[in-house]
Structures are given as C-alpha cells and as structure tokens.
Amino acid sequence: MELVMTPTEMQVVYEHPRSLADVPTRYCPGCTHGIAHRLLAEAIDELGLLERTILVAPVGCSVFAYEYFNADACQAAHGRAPAMATGVKRMLPENIVITYQGDGDLVSIGAAEIMHAAARGEQITTIFINNAVYGMTGGQMAPTSLPGQKTTSSPLGRDTHLTGAPIRMSEVLAQFDGAAYIVRRSLHDVANIRKAKKAILTALKVQMAGLGFSMVELLSSCPTNWGIAPEKALDWIEENMIPHFPLGDYKVRDDVKAL
Amino acid sequence: MTKELLKGNVAIAEAAVRVGLEAYFGYPITPQTELLEHLSQRMTELGRVFLQAESEVAAINMVYGAASTGARVMTSSSSPGISLMQEGLSYIAGSELPCVIVDVMRGGPGLGNILPSQADYFQVTRSAGHGDFHPIVLAPASVQEAIDFVELAFDLADKYRHMVLIAADGQIGQMMEPAELPPMRPLRDSTPDWALTGAKAREKRVVTSLYLKGEDEEAFNLKIQKKLKQIKKTEQRSVEYATEDAELLVIGFGTAGRVAYSAVEAAREKGLRVGLLRPQTLWPFPEQRISELADCVSGCLVVEMNAGQMIEDVRLAIGGQIPVTFYGRTGGIVPMPDEVLAAIEESYHRLQITV
Ligand SMILES: Cc1ncc(C[n+]2csc(CCOP(=O)(O)OP(=O)(O)O)c2C)c(N)n1
Ligand code: SF4
Numbered sequence: 364m365e366l367v368m369t370p371t372e373m374q375v376v377y378e379h380p381r382s383l384a385d386v387p388t389r390y391c392p393g394c395t396h397g398i399a400h401r402l403l404a405e406a407i408d409e410l411g412l413l414e415r416t417i418l419v420a421p422v423g424c425s426v427f428a429y430e431y432f433n434a435d436a437c438q439a440a441h442g443r444a445p446a447m448a449t450g451v452k453r454m455l456p457e458n459i460v461i462t463y464q465g466d467g468d469l470v471s472i473g474a475a476e477i478m479h480a481a482a483r484g485e486q487i488t489t490i491f492i493n494n495a496v497y498g499m500t501g502g503q504m505a506p507t508s509l510p511g512q513k514t515t516s517s518p519l520g521r522d523t524h525l526t527g528a529p530i531r532m533s534e535v536l537a538q539f540d541g542a543a544y545i546v547r548r549s550l551h552d553v554a555n556i557r558k559a560k561k562a563i564l565t566a567l568k569v570q571m572a573g574l575g576f577s578m579v580e581l582l583s584s585c586p587t588n589w590g591i592a593p594e595k596a597l598d599w600i601e602e603n604m605i606p607h608f609p610l611g612d613y614k615v616r617d618d619v620k621a622l
Numbered sequence: 623m624t625k626e627l628l629k630g631n632v633a634i635a636e637a638a639v640r641v642g643l644e645a646y647f648g649y650p651i652t653p654q655t656e657l658l659e660h661l662s663q664r665m666t667e668l669g670r671v672f673l674q675a676e677s678e679v680a681a682i683n684m685v686y687g688a689a690s691t692g693a694r695v696m697t698s699s700s701s702p703g704i705s706l707m708q709e710g711l712s713y714i715a716g717s718e719l720p721c722v723i724v725d726v727m728r729g730g731p732g733l734g735n736i737l738p739s740q741a742d743y744f745q746v747t748r749s750a751g752h753g754d755f756h757p758i759v760l761a762p763a764s765v766q767e768a769i770d771f772v773e774l775a776f777d778l779a780d781k782y783r784h785m786v787l788i789a790a791d792g793q794i795g796q797m798m799e800p801a802e803l804p805p806m807r808p809l810r811d812s813t814p815d816w817a818l819t820g821a822k823a824r825e826k827r828v829v830t831s832l833y834l835k836g837e838d839e840e841a842f843n844l845k846i847q848k849k850l851k852q853i854k855k856t857e858q859r860s861v862e863y864a865t866e867d868a869e870l871l872v873i874g875f876g877t878a879g880r881v882a883y884s885a886v887e888a889a890r891e892k893g894l895r896v897g898l899l900r901p902q903t904l905w906p907f908p909e910q911r912i913s914e915l916a917d918c919v920s921g922c923l924v925v926e927m928n929a930g931q932m933i934e935d936v937r938l939a940i941g942g943q944i945p946v947t948f949y950g951r952t953g954g955i956v957p958m959p960d961e962v963l964a965a966i967e968e969s970y971h972r973l974q975i976t977v
Contacts, residue, residue, distance in 0.1 A: 414822035437829035450687025
C-alpha cells in the first residue's frame with residue numbers, strides 16, 4: 364500500500380504557535396507547565412493578541428516564561444506579579460496584560476497582591492498553576508499542599524492542625540465584585556486540557572472587553588517533586604488534587620456569560 | 623511666577639505634576655500623607671494615573687510595572703514604608719528603570735514616631751535593597767529646594783535609567799514656606815527604546831533582573847557599577863556658607879543643615895571662623911569638595927538628626943586628616959541653633975583655635 368501523500372493532500376494538523384518562542388525550556392520532563400504555556404500561546408494567537416500582550420512572569424519554575432513567549436514581558440518579584448501587572452496595565456490600558464503564577468507565588472507570598480488586584484477589578488488575566496508544592500525550591504509544602512502530603516518541608520505529611528488546610532484561591536477570589544471570571548480547570552488529560560484552553564480564551568476575552576479581573580486556575584503536575592513518574596503524576600492530579608480542588612466555574616459574571 | 627505659601631508635601635506633589643508625572647502609586651503614612659492626598663485629586667482631574675495601593679510592597683511593584691512602560695512614575699512614603707519597599711527597589715535597580723521615590727523620614731526604629739528624623743541615612747544611601755547598588759539620593763533643606771529637586775530627580779532618573787530618592791525629613795514635608803512652583807510642562811512625547819509597549823513590528827523586549835549565570839550577573843553588575851561611578855564623578859552637589867577662611871567646617875544635610883546654618887551665622891557674629899557645607903546629594907556624597915576643604919580647615923563638626931550616620935561618609939572623605947566631632951539628636955527631635963552653637967564652640971576650643 365502506498366503511504367506517501369502528495370503535497371496537495373497534506374494538511375497542517377499541528378504547528379508551533381506563533382506566540383511561543385522556539386527555544387528549549389528548563390521544565391522537567393513531563394511537567395505540565397509546558398502544556399499551560401502552549402494553551403496560553405494558542406489562545407493569544409487565536410485572538411490575535413501577540414503584539415498587544417505584555418506577560419508578567421513570576422518567581423518560580425516559570426520565572427523564565429519571558430523567554431518562552433514572543434511577547435513583551437517582565438519578571439516580577441515573588442508574589443508581586445499582580446501589582447507589577449497593575450502598573451503596566453494602568454499605563455497601557457489598550458494592551459493585554461497577563462500574569463503567570465505558581466501556587467507558592469500566588470497563594471502564599473503574593474496572597475495580598477492577587478486579592479487586591481481581583482477586588483479592584485484590575486483588567487488583567489492571571490494563569491494560576493497549582494501543583495500543590497513549591498517546585499523551584501525543591502518541593503516544599505505550599506498553602507495548597509494536601510492534608511497528609513509529604514513534601515521536603517513536611518516529611519511526615521502535612522499536619523493540618525499545625526499548618527492549616529489547603530487554601531482554595533479560586534473560591535476566595537470569586538467573592539470579590541471586581542472578579543469577572545474565575546474558573547478551575549485541570550491539565551491531567553486531553554478532555555480537560557481542551558476545557559482549559561477554552562477557559563483561557565474566555566479569560567482573555569474578558570480582558571479584551573474590559574469586564575474586570577479574570578483568572579484560570581490550572582491543576583498541574585510536578586513529577587519531580589512529587590517523586591512520581593509523569594504519567595502517574597497525571598493520575599495523582601485526578602485522584603488526589605481534584606477532590607480538594609473541585610473543577611468548576613467559581614465566578615462567571617452575567618456580562619461574561621453574554622460574551 | 624510668584625511665590626506662594628506651600629506645605630512641603632503638597633509642594634513636592636504639585637511640582638511632580640507640573641514636570642510631567644504620569645503615574646503615582648502610594649500608601650498613606652505620616653508625615654508624607656498630604657503628598658498622596660494632593661495627587662489623588664490632581665492626577666485624577668488631569669486624567670493621569672493615581673492609585674492608592676494595598677501596601678507599600680504593592681505600591682513599589684506597581685511603580686516597577688509602570689516604569690517598565692517608560693512612564694514618569696513616582697511613589698512616596700516614610701521610613702517604615704520604605705523598609706517595605708526595599709525588595710521592589712532592588713528589582714528596579716536590577717532592571718535599570720528610572721523612577722522617583724520620596725521618603726519623608728520619621729523617628730525610628732520600629733513604629734517610632736511621626737517626628738522629623740534623619741535616622742534612615744544608612745537605609746537610603748547604603749541599603750535601599752539587596753544587591754550592589756545605591757540610589758541617587760537628594761536631600762532638600764527647604765520647601766523651595768524640595769520643589770527644585772523634584773525636576774532634578776526625574777531628569778537624573780531618565781538620564782541614568784536609575785532610581786532617585788528624595789530624602790526629606792518630616793520637617794521639610796510638614797512645614798509651610800513661601801516657594802515658587804515650576805510652570806506646567808507637557809507630558810513626555812516619546813517612549814524609550816527599552817520600554818514595554820507590545821512587540822509590534824519589532825523584536826520583543828524584556829524587563830528582568832535575572833541573570834542565572836555568574837558571568838552574566840557579574841557583567842550586569844559591572845555595567846551598573848560603571849554607571850554609578852559616572853554618577854559619583856559628575857553628580858556630587860553641595861552648598862557652602864562662609865567656608866573661605868573657616869577653621870572649623872560644619873557639615874549637615876536637610877533640616878540639620880539648616881539649623882547648623884543659623885548656628886554658624888551666630889558663631890560668625892561671635893568672631894569664630896566657622897563655615898558650613900550642606901550636602902544636597904547624599905549619594906553620591908560630596909566627597910570631592912569635602913576632601914578639598916579638609917586641606918584648608920583644622921577640624922570638622924558633623925550635625926545630624928540621628929546618632930551619627932553621615933559622619934562615616936565625612937570621615938571617609940577626610941581620611942583621618944583632621945579631627946571630626948559629632949553633634950546629633952535622635953528620636954525625632956530637631957536640634958535648636960543654640961545647641962549646635964554650643965557644639966561649635968566646644969569643637970572650636972578643642973581645636974585650640976584662638977580668635
Ligand atoms: C522573596 C522571596 N522568597 C523566597 C524565594 C524563593 N523561591 C523561589 S521560587 C519559590 C517557590 C515557587 O513555587 P510556586 O510559586 O508554587 O511555583 P512552581 O515553582 O511550583 O512553579 C520560592 C519560595 C524568592 N525567590 N523570593
Ligand atoms: S520542579 Fe516541578 S513544577 Fe518545576 S519544572 Fe520540574 S516538574 Fe515542573
């Protein structure tokens with residue numbers, strides 16, 4: 364059987380998003396930060412936003428996000444991305460300003476900045492990567508670590524009596540009037556990845572329409588620090604993280620529904 | 623233009639508006655709050671950016687973001703707030719961004735009090751944040767000088783792509799004096815070639831302070847050190863009074879310098895050969911001029927509203943050549959001219975200078 368297609372029969376089914384830089388990343392094999400990057404890049408491409416986008420990278424494994432996208436970018440201090448993004452957006456209201464933050468960055472050290480950005484209805488979009496640990500510093504306990512979860516700073520498992528229970532930030536931020544769109548998605552399988560992409564598109568559209576603060580939380584894997592093989596790490600998201608961090612739409616304001 | 627009776631904080635704020643301030647981010651703290659309040663009205667009525675941040679941490683990071691876009695941007699605070707800003711100041715230094723910070727210093731440590739103080743000399747000149755850098759630091763001694771320094775601050779910030787800190791003690795912020803404001807200037811009409819604006823029809827731009835490789839970080843550090851060396855060479859500023867034939871040189875900045883001026887005048891009336899040098903830049907410290915004067919005088923008296931901080935820079939400039947004595951008040955207390963006069967007389971007689 365002849366398997367070679369002629370050029371006219373060939374069609375592009377997969378290509379490198381224009382917004383994603385063609386450079387090797389520093390992410391570990393199997394880490395879902397890469398998937399989140401690709402989804403964000405595709406969404407920026409599809410909405411034609413690359414030339415207007417200013418990305419604010421965090422401190423964490425994604426600190427080099429500014430190298431991985433072809434957009435103008437800056438790199439904020441740990442947790443301060445929403446404040447830095449506020450400064451950028453207030454000066455450049457026509458631009459699209461996106462923060463990309465981990466859970467240590469956003470839920471712990473930067474809790475105040477994200478809450479006030481949401482409360483002000485700051486016209487920015489946040490991509491929030493929740494992997495239940497501090498990835499970059501070697502897998503310490505985060506405010507999102509699960510009860511009993513063994514990390515390098517909770518070797519006996521997270522003791523909720525001493526360290527509290529996981530903070531569900533999407534639920535928290537949904538309380539603020541300024542928050543227009545707050546949802547939680549997961550990157551553990553193809554169906555969920557597709558839903559995540561759709562949510563990122565909506566979040567960016569919210570900003571384009573000037574409706575307020577938008578955030579997509581993405582449950583993400585950290586095979587390296589969880590000490591689990593990449594494939595199993597995806598199962599771990601589904602089996603262990605989702606029960607503590609239910610997927611869903613926590614705030615979809617009426618004006619967003621009408622988009 | 624004519625002189626008006628202006629409060630220091632309001633004068634600084636209005637001067638910033640008139641020299642093209644595009645954005646202000648700040649958090650209330652006495653004794654600088656009138657600055658923020660004035661801008662809340664003026665910036666808003668002019669359609670410019672004013673935002674009261676949730677903390678000084680957020681305020682300085684908003685400044686960091688706005689400065690990344692090439693805007694003329696400012697924040698203001700007082701001592702405890704500046705402590706919170708140090709992380710952001712360090713990132714701004716590490717990204718070579720221009721901005722202006724006003725520090726209306728108060729008594730410390732801790733919550734201290736809201737009285738005028740110069741106790742943050744080390745903080746502003748030596749440790750405005752982690753890493754190897756100094757901000758440019760301007761120290762006004764009157765409302766008029768505070769106004770004049772606002773324009774100078776923005777110009778120096780733009781010229782060197784560096785932060786400029788106006789270190790005013792609470793007295794400068796709170797007192798009212800007749801002063802003349804600059805005329806209203808248009809906003810900037812160009813955007814610097816490093817500013818973030820969106821990568822349209824050009825390569826993308828990045829604002830970062832991250833250099834993972836030691837060699838790269840060292841190269842960056844050498845670059846900013848070269849810049850700081852240039853600033854040190856060209857931007858030292860000070861004013862003098864009666865130094866021509868002085869035997870004793872009094873050195874004080876800001877309000878302490880002003881009080882010392884009255885004391886030196888009184889000493890002259892008594893026939894003592896005393897002169898005054900008042901540093902206008904705390905960094906770069908006017909070491910060239912002080913070193914020159916050290917060759918002509920027999921001794922030096924440093925007057926500060928702290929326990930003795932600038933005196934270290936004076937000693938470095940003088941290099942052990944002549945005796946250096948100190949008179950200071952702390953806790954937010956402003957010394958009276960006759961206290962300083964007594965210190966002058968004591969130093970003078972210790973030097974065994976005969977009238
Ligand atoms: C002020 C400050 N404190 C601590 C650190 C060290 N640090 C770097 S990354 C990080 C945690 C990042 O974790 P997370 O935000 O969850 O992102 P991830 O690496 O997991 O993607 C910490 C604590 C820092 N750089 N700055
Ligand atoms: S440490 Fe974890 S979060 Fe960081 S790149 Fe590796 S797998 Fe990803």
